[in-house]
Amino acid sequence: MSNRITVGLDGTEVGSAAADWAAHEAELRSADLELVHVEDWAQYGPFDVPLPEPRHQWAEDLLASTRDRLLREHTTLDISTRGPEGVAAATALASAAAGSDLLVLGSRGLGSVSGFLVGSTGSATIPETDTPVVLVRSVEGSDRRHGQVDDAGPVVLGVDLRSNCDRLLAFACEEADRRACPLVVVHGWSLPPVFSYAPVLDPGVVKEMADVLQARLGELLSPWVQKYPQLAIDARPVLGQPAIQVLDAASDAALVVVGRRIRRSALGPHIGPITHAVMHHAIAPVAIVAHD
Template sequence: MSNRITVGLDGSGAGSVAADWAANEAELRGATLELVHAEDWAQYGPFAAPLPEPSRHWADDLLSLTRDRLLREHSRLDITTHGTRGLAASKVLASSAADADLLVLGSRGLGAVAGFIVGSTGSATIPETDTPVVLVRSAEGQSHPHRPADDAGPVVLGVDLRSNCDRLLAFACEEADRRSCPLVVVHGWSLPPVFSYAPALDPGVEKEMAVGLETTLRELLSPWEQKYPQLAVDARVVIGQSAIQILDAASGAALVVVGRRIRRPALGARIGPITHAVMHHATSPVAVVAHD
């Protein structure tokens, strides 16, 4: 990896908040910060054509002014800028993040009930890159910097014990270690349908299955706890829909980490339903980590 964080800018308040979060993260990592903006001609109509000259100047100003603002608050950061014209934003962001450690994007809030809009660019970019992507929340009209004080909570990780969790655990442990905060690991589960329709047939089944899952989770975490002995790890096996359990644990979190399986189907990659739900409803920044 290049020890670089890439953040996408689009001129919105969400993009500004994402840039501030990325700058704080770059300081934590001692990384370079790259600001990227893509002028996607296709979104302006069926006939692809260069944008008017004033729009080009606006795009250049967006990069330079954001860089200047961030340097006033993070004077030691190494910040670069990259602007591209006439290409799909998702392609530009995925390409820019190919050898980066992290890609950061903003998403706009709709309120406590409606959740958040990840946006077409974010939804298209995440399946196109194997680089971890962090979605940073911005409430409607919010454009103030995301301060380190906002990161006071734990790092929350949602795991599926049937999947390979190594990349997820490595990312989450490193993030919690950098922040010197606890790591909460959540596995949500439900009884198989044959038991859920008639649990009274064997009242001990649920408890027995829960104990087995807790043992499996502890065994999964054991080598990581040895690698990070100073890290406080809270392992939770909870019955209920996985997305709901992760979102419940994620209230006030510094960062929520979920996974996306790397698939190369003929019709394109996709984001799983649990990750999709967390992306759209968590109020904390969400990291989507691709894994096998």
């Protein structure tokens, strides 16, 4: 990795919120920050032609003004800009993120009930890159000023005990350690179908399964507890739909971390249903970490 964070800008409040979060994260990591604005060829037709001059100048002004603003608020950062043209936005953003530690994108808020809208560019970019992608929220009506990042609360990580969680745990532990905050690790589970109609017939079933999962979660976390002895890690195997349990634990989180299995085939979904639900409904920034 190049110790660099890349953030995509689109000229909206959503993009500004993403830039603010990325600048704060770059300071935590002592990393460089790269601002990227992509002009999607689909807006102008599938031909490699120059952009209309006013639009091109607008993009340059957006990158320059955002850089100037962030430098005033984060005087020690090294901030560069890039404006690739003539390719699909998702492809260009994924290419820009190659070698970066993070790619940061904005996600527009639709309200507490409707959740959030991860735009077509963001949804298309996530499967295109193995770089962790962070979606930063901007809620309409928020009184948060530019440069203000809410870093209170824990880092919340959703895990599936059937998957390889090493990349997720490494990312989540590092984020919690940087913020000196607790790490909450959630594994949501449900009773097997054979118990679904009458689990109350044996009240000990739920407790027995919870104890087994608590032990398995403890084994999973043991190396990370040793590696980060100063980090408070709260392991929670909880009964219920995994996405709902992660969202409930993340109600006051500084960051939510979920996984995305790397799929090389063009067929089939590239973002699982749990990650998809968390992406669209979590209030906190959401990090999607690709893993095998």
